[in-house]
Amino acid sequence: MTYVITDACIGTTDRSCQDVCPVDCIHETDRMLVIDPEECIDCGYCEPSCPVSAIYPADAVPGDQRPFVAINAAWPVGGRDEVEGLLADHLEASS
């Protein structure tokens, strides 16, 4: 279980969440920030810190935002390249 950053972050990347994350598990990519689910300890500090309400507990990610669970989870697998690849695929598929 983890928190997930969704599409409202794209183009915003406010970074408040990075400042309050006690385990430093929020990473910046080209277009958005993502939460590494392998490092996240589920404290929930980031959720209310986000000025655009982009962060959800995994259990509550809205249906149309579900692809972002995998996009966030791509970080520990392949870093920003992996995240950006998946994000590009998602944006193309949903455009």
Next chain:
Amino acid sequence: MEGNGAQREPDAESWFTGRDSWFTAGQAGDRPTSPLPSPASIATIHEPARDTPVHEETDVLVVGGGPAGTAAALAARRMGQRVTVVERYGDLGGLSAGGLVIWIDRMTDWEGNQVIRGVGSELLERLPKDAVAGPGPELWGSTDPDEVAYWRERLSAFRDTVCRSPMIDPEWLKIVSHELLVSEGVRVLLHSWVVAAITDGDAVRGAIFESKEGRRAILAKVVVDATGDLDVIAQAGGAYVTDTEEGGGGNVQHCINTAFMWAGVDFGRWLEFKQGDPEGHRAFTKRGGELLGYLESPYVGWRDDVVVFMGPRLAGYSGVDVEHLSAVELESRRRMVAHLDFFRRNAPGFERAWIMLAAPQMGVRMTRRLAGLRPLTKDDWRAGVRHDDEIGVSPSPSQRIATISVPYRALVPERLDGVLAGGRHVASDAPTQSFMREIPQCWMTGQAAGAAAALAAGTGASPRALDVAELRCQLRAQDVFLHDTGVLAGR
């Protein structure tokens, strides 16, 4: 076999033979839940007026015996007041005991100075040595990579820094808390649930509790609301905020769950797997996520054969809705057994794990917060504001933010008199509550609320008109860390 059993790997034999369809989470719609209540023929009934026996009269009444209430009661008693604490469960410690929040969040700043001390620290030090696991003082603030790597897996190192944030044995916390309070003369009333505030205009004068004896009243000079859900202040008609859109708080999900502990674990073997085989661990997590909906991580307890799960968190429920609470108990236990099934069959070190305890007290993170004289806000701590009525200092979430100054006014209701708040419901905005709800912060605000209540009860002053300098002096005498007046900002 029926239902979700078909989803399992064909060769993976479940030890819940023939019943595993009950235990696969993430399939909520397929499983039975408690039937809805039958519609009632009338909307309300009228209860006749009655005389309620007065159980006792005291100086300071503390409602709730969790971290905040325990600290409040002790603080007030040590200032010479008569104190009664009323607790609905059969023990003291609240979420840090019955709620299995046995991981005590950070009490040190990023340099390793302990900024949350006082009663919380005293309780930890009174625990038997084998009932607490955490780095010693010589390691607080250490950035030694080996120490960080070791303590990180035990939730005692964050952002490459070792912190005081130990794991504790909840049974010993209950014992130590109860013994400490009664040894100093605090009256501890258990199995008693406060159901109504006693008010006189805008002043709270006590509370009515229910128990096996029925309904009884306690009168007090000052009441400390340490219920976590602001029950007393809400009952008295005091103002509060929620984090729903209609509550003015911005729609933050505050997940709920019943936490659980397993024994019979070999945490060393689990760590060997997790650290020695990252690919295997990733595959394990992915598989668990597919089978169970998502996979919660285990954290080692105060000993290496016990792990605690502080989730899976469930969103969309209210912690003050009894239908929701009932549903979350059922769903949390289903997810617990689904996890146990999966871990026993797939996680090295968990082959012989067994359910030690599902928390008797539900993990509710936020329901109602006080509308106080001066809520803690993100803007304040972002700007490094130190309040001139500071009654406590919280560690900050990261090195990018200075330690956080907590004003007395965050404990004081806007309108009501004779009552103070201590615990996770003190006045704050949602980003601030995300850490002010942790156990050490509840000890901190509880101790301050108790000391303030004692001062008010002893002098006859209204809590909102207290001499804050005297309060700070009393708190310092009780080992609370506070910044010097010279570095505090004006109002």
